[in-house]
Amino acid sequence: MSETPLIDARGLVKRFGDFTAVDHLDVQVQPGEAFGFLGPNGAGKTSTMRMIACVSQRDGGALSVLGMDPATEGSAIRARLGVVPQDDTLDLELTVRDNVLIYGRYFGLSRAETRRRADELLEFVQLTDRRDDRVDALSGGMRRRLTIARSLVNQPELVLLDEPTTGLDPQARHLVWERLYRLKRSGATLVLTTHYMDEAEQLCDRLVIMDGGRIVAEGSPRALIDRHSTRDVVELRFADEHAQHAALARLEQVGERREVLPDRVLVYTADGDADVERLTSDGPHPESLLVRRSTLEDVFLTLTGRSLEE
Amino acid sequence: MSALFLHVVERDFLAYKRMWLVFLSGFAEPVFFLLSIGVGVGELVGDVHVGGETVSYQAFVAPALLAVSAMNGAVFDTTFNFFFKYKYSKSFDAMLATPLGPTDVAMGELTWALLRGTIYSTAFFALLLAFGLVASPWAVLAVPVAMLIGFAFAGAGMAATTWMRSFVDFDYVGIVLIPLFLFSATFFPISEYPTGLQIVVRCTPLYQGVALERSLILGDVSWALLGHACYLAVMGVVGLWVAGRRLGRLLQP
Amino acid sequence: MSAPLALRVVEHEAQVFKRFWRGTLFGYVLNPLLYLAALGFGLGSLITENQGEVAGLPYVEFVAPGLMAAAAMQAAAADSLWPVMAGMKWIRWYHGMVATPLRPRDVYTGSVAWTAMRAGLGATVFLVVAALLGAIPSAWGVLAIPSAALTAAGFAAMLAAYAATQEVDLRFPLIMRLGILPLFLVSGTFFPIDQLPGWLQVCAWASPLWHGVELCRASTTGMLEAVDLAHLAFLVGFLWVGWLWGIRSFDARLTA
Numbered sequence: 146m147s148e149t150p151l152i153d154a155r156g157l158v159k160r161f162g163d164f165t166a167v168d169h170l171d172v173q174v175q176p177g178e179a180f181g182f183l184g185p186n187g188a189g190k191t192s193t194m195r196m197i198a199c200v201s202q203r204d205g206g207a208l209s210v211l212g213m214d215p216a217t218e219g220s221a222i223r224a225r226l227g228v229v230p231q232d233d234t235l236d237l238e239l240t241v242r243d244n245v246l247i248y249g250r251y252f253g254l255s256r257a258e259t260r261r262r263a264d265e266l267l268e269f270v271q272l273t274d275r276r277d278d279r280v281d282a283l284s285g286g287m288r289r290r291l292t293i294a295r296s297l298v299n300q301p302e303l304v305l306l307d308e309p310t311t312g313l314d315p316q317a318r319h320l321v322w323e324r325l326y327r328l329k330r331s332g333a334t335l336v337l338t339t340h341y342m343d344e345a346e347q348l349c350d351r352l353v354i355m356d357g358g359r360i361v362a363e364g365s366p367r368a369l370i371d372r373h374s375t376r377d378v379v380e381l382r383f384a385d386e387h388a389q390h391a392a393l394a395r396l397e398q399v400g401e402r403r404e405v406l407p408d409r410v411l412v413y414t415a416d417g418d419a420d421v422e423r424l425t426s427d428g429p430h431p432e433s434l435l436v437r438r439s440t441l442e443d444v445f446l447t448l449t450g451r452s453l454e455e
Numbered sequence: 456m457s458a459l460f461l462h463v464v465e466r467d468f469l470a471y472k473r474m475w476l477v478f479l480s481g482f483a484e485p486v487f488f489l490l491s492i493g494v495g496v497g498e499l500v501g502d503v504h505v506g507g508e509t510v511s512y513q514a515f516v517a518p519a520l521l522a523v524s525a526m527n528g529a530v531f532d533t534t535f536n537f538f539f540k541y542k543y544s545k546s547f548d549a550m551l552a553t554p555l556g557p558t559d560v561a562m563g564e565l566t567w568a569l570l571r572g573t574i575y576s577t578a579f580f581a582l583l584l585a586f587g588l589v590a591s592p593w594a595v596l597a598v599p600v601a602m603l604i605g606f607a608f609a610g611a612g613m614a615a616t617t618w619m620r621s622f623v624d625f626d627y628v629g630i631v632l633i634p635l636f637l638f639s640a641t642f643f644p645i646s647e648y649p650t651g652l653q654i655v656v657r658c659t660p661l662y663q664g665v666a667l668e669r670s671l672i673l674g675d676v677s678w679a680l681l682g683h684a685c686y687l688a689v690m691g692v693v694g695l696w697v698a699g700r701r702l703g704r705l706l707q708p
Numbered sequence: 709m710s711a712p713l714a715l716r717v718v719e720h721e722a723q724v725f726k727r728f729w730r731g732t733l734f735g736y737v738l739n740p741l742l743y744l745a746a747l748g749f750g751l752g753s754l755i756t757e758n759q760g761e762v763a764g765l766p767y768v769e770f771v772a773p774g775l776m777a778a779a780a781m782q783a784a785a786a787d788s789l790w791p792v793m794a795g796m797k798w799i800r801w802y803h804g805m806v807a808t809p810l811r812p813r814d815v816y817t818g819s820v821a822w823t824a825m826r827a828g829l830g831a832t833v834f835l836v837v838a839a840l841l842g843a844i845p846s847a848w849g850v851l852a853i854p855s856a857a858l859t860a861a862g863f864a865a866m867l868a869a870y871a872a873t874q875e876v877d878l879r880f881p882l883i884m885r886l887g888i889l890p891l892f893l894v895s896g897t898f899f900p901i902d903q904l905p906g907w908l909q910v911c912a913w914a915s916p917l918w919h920g921v922e923l924c925r926a927s928t929t930g931m932l933e934a935v936d937l938a939h940l941a942f943l944v945g946f947l948w949v950g951w952l953w954g955i956r957s958f959d960a961r962l963t964a
Contacts, residue, residue: 200551238546251462
């Protein structure tokens with residue numbers, strides 16, 4: 146960890162009028178890392194990403210990206226970044242291949258070089274057979290893959306992905322994850338935002354959990370779960386509120402902690418199976434009962450008292 | 456700023472490569488007006504007295520149509536097209552994620568608008584030559600002046616666009632353009648107006664362009680033309696300055 | 709029972725209209741009035757000085773009904789291309805409509821009817837102002853209002869039918885520039901079509917706008933004749949053909 150960080154933010158602030166979207170954020174991202182911002186909508190992830198991508202001015206604090214200051218050297222920084230924005234910004238008036246080609250030209254690459262890279266990248270995201278189609282004709286998953294291909298045309302040192310799989314169906318998501326995983330293995334530094342915990346667990350070496358513009362926890366997915374949650378979670382659903390209420394006293398006696406949600410009760414425990422056995426022998430009778438491993442969702446719930454996806 | 460803005464021009468070229476018919480059709484508008492109003496209505500009008508000379512109605516209208524098409528093209532590209540790109544198609548967002556900055560984007564779009572306008576102006580001017588509607592060697596300046604008109608209106612259009620909130624606001628663009636088109640001594644000499652209105656017309660921007668083109672093409676040249684040219688140059692520069700100040704904030708909040 | 713259902717579509721459009729009436733005011737009213745001022749009065753005085761009358765009329769009386777019909781066509785055409793694309797594809801409100809008892813043909817008929825109503829409204833305002841300015845010599849001029857609305861309906865029917873078959877709006881500017889604009893300029897709007905070369909005169913007879921202009925002009929000048937029934941028949945036929953196409957193309961698009 147002695148290398149200079151690719152991203153170094155200290156006390157970073159972004160305001161929109163009276164609203165503080167990013168509130169004194171401290172973050173360092175090292176070369177080769179896959180780093181994630183996890184948080185619900187409105188946590189300040191996209192505002193942070195836009196400041197890192199040098200398309201939004203900060204209102205306070207210090208920020209260095211690739212060792213330079215976005216406020217003064219935005220163009221030079223952007224030359225070495227790859228950006229996958231939350232909404233695809235593809236050029237609808239151009240074909241699939243032309244989208245990658247002209248994007249390469251924006252970086253000042255030669256025509257021959259962009260052509261070579263465009264063909265390679267379309268192959269990488271499995272869009273070679275759609276290269277002459279208009280962007281309109283592509284599905285959401287294909288568009289996202291094209292956006293990823295386009296963001297790689299300048300061989301970026303740092304790839305920023307804002308909600309890379311939001312709005313995609315499960316199959317399309319897995320395809321995107323698989324491509325991003327390959328990219329990560331090839332040594333690229335990835336920074337992504339997400340509100341899906343499975344995405345963060347799949348792709349991130351290290352992440353911060355954001356809420357209300359602040360960081361509430363930081364670490365690897367495993368470490369965060371170990372630190373802020375138990376190994377297992379028992380989820381119990383009851384027939385109605387009355388039954389749930391009646392069962393609470395009994396549930397007090399098992400596990401380490403409980404979260405009472407409108408539709409279910411979560412019991413955090415080191416050994417879920419043992420607790421289930423104790424509960425079923427003499428206990429309340431839930432409609433359904435499930436034992437699972439803790440996830441980042443549980444970490445978020447523990448830290449903020451709220452669920453990630455509302 | 457660097458030469459990177461040229462890649463914005465390249466992008467527009469690439470986009471129009473697939474829409475060449477749309478591109479060509481932009482040339483049709485002034486031609487249709489020349490044929491119908493110039494020739495058709497011209498038959499009803501007969502000759503027109505302008506600057507102490509008597510010219511055919513076609514010869515009178517043609518230079519004005521050149522100025523009008525330079526205005527329309529520049530305004531269309533810097534308002535509708537520009538707004539569509541930055542608000543809806545998000546192609547500017549994509550550009551701004553690269554080394555290109557807001558100035559490059561604005562410069563690129565301006566260059567494209569002028570380039571396209573120049574192609575149309577040149578073609579229309581060639582048509583006037585072919586029809587024998589060019590009377591003076593001063594007419595070599597007709598196309599450069601069309602570029603100047605384009606520059607002036609592109610600056611104003613881009614500045615206006617920075618205040619637009621939605622496409623509904625573009626109704627105002629039409630409310631400004633159509634009266635300019637109809638009342639800038641385009642279809643009848645300014646002497647037809649009562650004196651008070653003449654002064655108003657002399658202050659409007661398209662009138663400068665119409666007066667310049669008509670004088671150059673009909674050969675009625677005087678020092679006063681420099682005044683018209685200065686008006687247009689200042690208008691373009693002020694427009695761009697305003698647009699430049701506001702655009703950065705709009706594109707990178 | 710197609711009519712009452714189509715009326716619900718008209719109601720929707722009228723709701724939207726409350727927010728976007730300025731564009732309509734401009735297209736159907738202000739635009740032709742500005743042309744009337746510039747060409748009818750400005751250029752008209754030059755024509756009167758030089759040649760006297762056009763087709764037996766002062767130029768301003770000649771051009772006013774032409775502008776009325778032409779504005780109805782132009783605005784109806786623009787209102788039937790992009791908005792139909794928006795309803796089908798960009799904003800997709802048509803899909804919301806056909807999820808109710810409304811059928812695609814009701815959606816189509818309602819949209820065309822609404823365009824015709826707006827054109828009629830615009831024509832009324834234009835007519836009143838033009839009459840105050842002395843460009844409408846006859847009280848029969850009120851008949852120019854339904855004539856302009858019918859012209860608008862015909863173009864709306866045809867172009868909405870066409871727009872429903874398109875995936876992108878690439879060809880729309882071409883239609884406006886290479887179709888609607890030439891019609892605007894050579895359909896007897898600004899000068900009598902007997903000035904045109906022979907082959908173009910034949911084209912003008914085929915132009916629905918020419919029939920609309922003739923009908924409007926016969927009304928505003930009070931010179932209605934038997935031949936105007938032929939113009940009326942042509943416009944009704946044009947609307948009918950467009951409508952037959954439209955109910956099919958909307959059906960094909962919205963039930964696909």
